[in-house]
Amino acid sequence: MDNDAFNMSISNDKISDVKALEAFQAAMACGSMTAAAKQLGIGQPAVTRQIKELEDSVGFPLFHRNGPRISPTERGLQFYGEVQRLMSGLHQIRERAAAIRDGQIAAIDIAATPTMAGGLLSPTLALMGEDLPGVVNIETMNAEHVARAVTSRAADFGISALPLEHATLEAKVICESRLVAAIAEGGPFDVDGPLALEALSAARLLTVGNAYRIRGKINGALKREDITPSGEIVTNSSLNAMMAARAGLGIAIIDPVTAFGIPVEGVAIRPLSVSLPYIWGLFSAAGRVLPGELLSFAAGFEAACKATIPDCVFHDPADVRTLERSSL
Structure with a gap:
């Protein structure tokens, strides 16, 4: 996103009201202020006011308005992606705080391409047994965003086929098969x-x-x-x-x-x-020391690959760069 689109008065901390962001999310999802108000259980004027205040804070309109009808502006759509990531992060913080309060195992956050999430995540989680935490957050995205999510530690693990930008990632499991x-x-x-x-x-x-x-x-x-x-x-x-x-x-x-x-x-x-080789892997942030339940996830992923993909071959994760070049 260009800098102009995010010329928001962050220095004045004007975007501090989570309720305004929730109102914006609801309006985007529901398609109208009235429906968003019903979804949130508040009055429609309150939703309209919160979104207007949010627009004043960010410095650009979030919606085109035509009577009761609304449609997102181009900048509104771009901003929505950022809000989604922020609110997802806040949700994870609440879940982790609850886990700490209740003495439970922390959640596991996973970023995966749709292929990996659909084909390998469920058997991986099933193989964790008692190490499976109460909360597992899974987000599907393209490979480039997987790398970014792991690097920023928004996700504990990333799962993607190669090639993958991994200068700041550490491969945990690398597996090869064929198209x-x-x-x-x-x-x-x-x-x-x-x-x-x-x-x-x-x-x-x-x-x-x-x-x-x-x-x-x-x-x-x-x-x-x-x-x-x-x-x-x-x-x-x-x-x-x-x-x-x-x-x-x-x-x-x-x-x-x-x-x-x-x-x-x-x-x-x-x-x-x-x-025609096909190589994929499990990655974490480089240099991160993983707690026990995350190590269990890595072991489960390797076992799931072995059980799911006939004749798959595992490689030394340290050789990921050589393997990536040879697969192109």
């Missing part, structure tokens, strides 16, 4: 053995669109073998690609965490005829 094909069970491509890339000459390619991650490896393999898919369906989620494969729309080439961690009925998972 796989997902196809409709009983369909024309559902045959025993590895699926040849040549099959894409007669089928749509279903995959994710980030050229610097899975898609880049697929593009390189197709170029080396001089194969042009008959068409494409591009998405930002491997699970979406699997669902398209189930509908018979083509061949999905996806990560093994989604393929085996989120199995979809009616979808067969097959190895590819070419080896």
Whole structure:
């Protein structure tokens, strides 16, 4: 976000009223001042006043107003992201204070990409047994934000595929497998053995669109073998690609965490005829000394990877930079 958007009078500590931030959150979520007031259990004039005072504090309008209708301004949308992070942090502080008060194990805060959260987090937590704390906070985000959340210690752990900016991170677990094909069970491509890339000459390619991650490896393999898919369906989620494969729309080439961690009925998972590495890991802030329950989480994550992903290989976390370069 640009500096102008946040030219807020912080020096005067004008944004100190949590209730105003809660009113802003509610108005964004509900779409009107009246609905926000009902959600918060206060009067509509109070919500309107709190948001007007917040706008005066930050120095820019948060909403466009058209009678009872409101819609966020561009700066309002940007500010909302910052408020969400702040309020999430305040919520975590309250939870941790309650845990300290009650003599309970502190919460665990995890930042993970959607793939990792969907495919590996639940079995990891289940394997913690009695070490699982009463509160577990999970936020899904892209890899770049995972790194930032761990570095700032907004999260105890980050889980993401490589590459990942990790100059200020410490790898705890590094695991490698291969991209796989997902196809409709009983369909024309559902045959025993590895699926040849040549099959894409007669089928749509279903995959994710980030050229610097899975898609880049697929593009390189197709170029080396001089194969042009008959068409494409591009998405930002491997699970979406699997669902398209189930509908018979083509061949999905996806990560093994989604393929085996989120199995979809009616979808067969097959190895590819070419080896396209997929490496992921568990990270914490560099130099941080982890308490016992967090060490238990790391052990559970390694066990969950081993149990979920066939033929996965573990690497020395200290070799993460070499592995990252070799996987590109």
